[in-house]
Each structure stands twice: as structure tokens, then as C-alpha cells.
Amino acid sequence: MTAKRLDGTAVAAQIRAELKPAVDAFAAKAGRPPGLGIILVGDDAASQIYVSSKAKSAGETGLRADLVRLPASTSLEDLLREVDRLNRSDVHDGILVQAPLPAAMGAGAARRVFDAIDPAKDVDGFHPLNVGRLVQNRDSLVACTPSGVIELLERSNVPIAGASAVVVGRSDIVGKPMAMLLLHRNATVTICHSRTKDLPRVCAQADILVAALGKAAFVTREFVKPGAAVIDVGIARLTDRAEVERIFAPGSPARATFDKRGSVVLGDVHPEVAKVAGALSPVPGGVGPLTIAMLLKNTLRAAEARGAGR
């Protein structure tokens, strides 16, 4: 079997195309576009790419996006002041502080910052009020990556109700909200983590397997029930030739990419899974573009909820 490709790039483009007229209608009524404030602290290479893509995509869909870059030496107090400024801003409906924050800010910094964002502008869905509303299956701003996964499954006609869903990873950003969204769509959900016993056996029960553990190529074919839908949330860049040769078969496009560029991007799912799964989201081109599309959707939603004209 060769897995059907769950094309996140195409689904994200479809979502953005659906958003555009609603964004334009908001702008016409409010006299301004929906606005997103993005804060990036420090110079983490991956984060710089992510926030640039978010800002670019927002602009292309007609939103206003302001990127605030702060040096890695920024104090937590200064970052909180910047969040407060965006909380008070009339032209910003959504606020996103890119994670991870510099380690020097301290262990609890991210939580303090996410807690400080006005829940009505919390387009990441990380504020405890929005998380609580999600747990109770009430209307809320929901974390972008897991809600993008749901869009991908639903628009690719993967049945969720009654399915056995296994989520590998229990992060606040992906694993936990992912489990809730699947549960609210009537899947039977198992959350696995680093202490789960016999992880391959548990994963192999899944009709829907979501890999969000952050270990490149960790999920091999023994984790996957033949025909299952596998969603790869991981993203890593390999620069070590021996590792690339261990994971990718000779003659594969990934090896050619590595030979050309000296690196290759892959997710948590081993490429051999494509031979077993019924459907598989690729990396890149799977969940990543959907995360951005859902951020735009959340920003429009926050703008509409705050009310045109404010």
C-alpha cells in the first residue's frame, strides 16, 4: 500500500481562499483590516522562519500583521509590557508570542506571558480561559496546530467519530488540545508520552495516529496499523549524512535534496510508514501550512467577536 497524501498546502490554500471575502467584509465594515501582533524574542532560526511565514500569509489574506522583534536579552517585564501594549491596542485583534522564549527568561516565562494575553485576543488558544472552554467543548479560540489537523482530517474525509485515535505527545500546544478536539468529535482517544509502556503496540491500535513528540523519524512501521491515517506534527532539519542515510533509502528524493542542500526536513514519522498507512500528511507540506491558516482564521474570529469599528 502507498498512503494517500494528506495535502496540507492545498487545504490551507482552500481555507485562506474562504477567509479572504470575510476578511474584506470585516475591513469594509470596520474601516480597518483584522490585525495581528506577533512578538518574536531572540534569534532562534526556526522561529524566525515561522513568524515571517505567519506575517507574510496574513498580509496576503488581507490582514494587518505587525512583527515586533525583541532581542534575546529582553527581560520578562519588558516582554509583558509589550503584551500589555498589544492588549490595549484598538487595531490588534490577535496577539501571538512565538515559543520557545529564550531560556534566559526563566522556566515559567512562557506561561506568564501566555497568561497575560487578553483571552479575547489569544489567537494561539493558550490562555487558561480558552483551554478551559475547549475542555468543556464551548466556543473558544483553539490552538492552531491541532485545529489545523482536524481541518485536514475532515476535509480529506477521514472518519473521526467512532475511530480509535492515538495522540503521541502531551504538550499544551499540540497533544492535549488535539486529544480534546478528537474527543469532542467522538473519537476514542489515547494520549501517549515518554512513559507509555509498549508504545508501538498502543499506537498500532489507532485508526488515526497523531505524532507530536518531536523526535525525527521515531514513528516506524511497527507503530502503524495497515490503512491508518497518520498525521505528522513533527518538524526537524537533519544535517548529518549518516543519519540521513540511515533513514532514507538510496535514490529517494530526500537523499537528492540532502546532496544538493546539505540538509533535509522531516517529521516524527519515518518515511517507511508511507508503505503501511492508508493516509499520511507529509513534512513539509502537511500540518505546517494549516497552522498558519488557522491562525488567520482565529484572528478574523477574534476581530469579529471584538466588534467591527473598535
Ligand code: GUN
Ligand atoms: N511555537 C511552535 N508552535 C507555535 C505556535 O503554534 N504558537 C506559538 N506562539 N509558538 C509556537
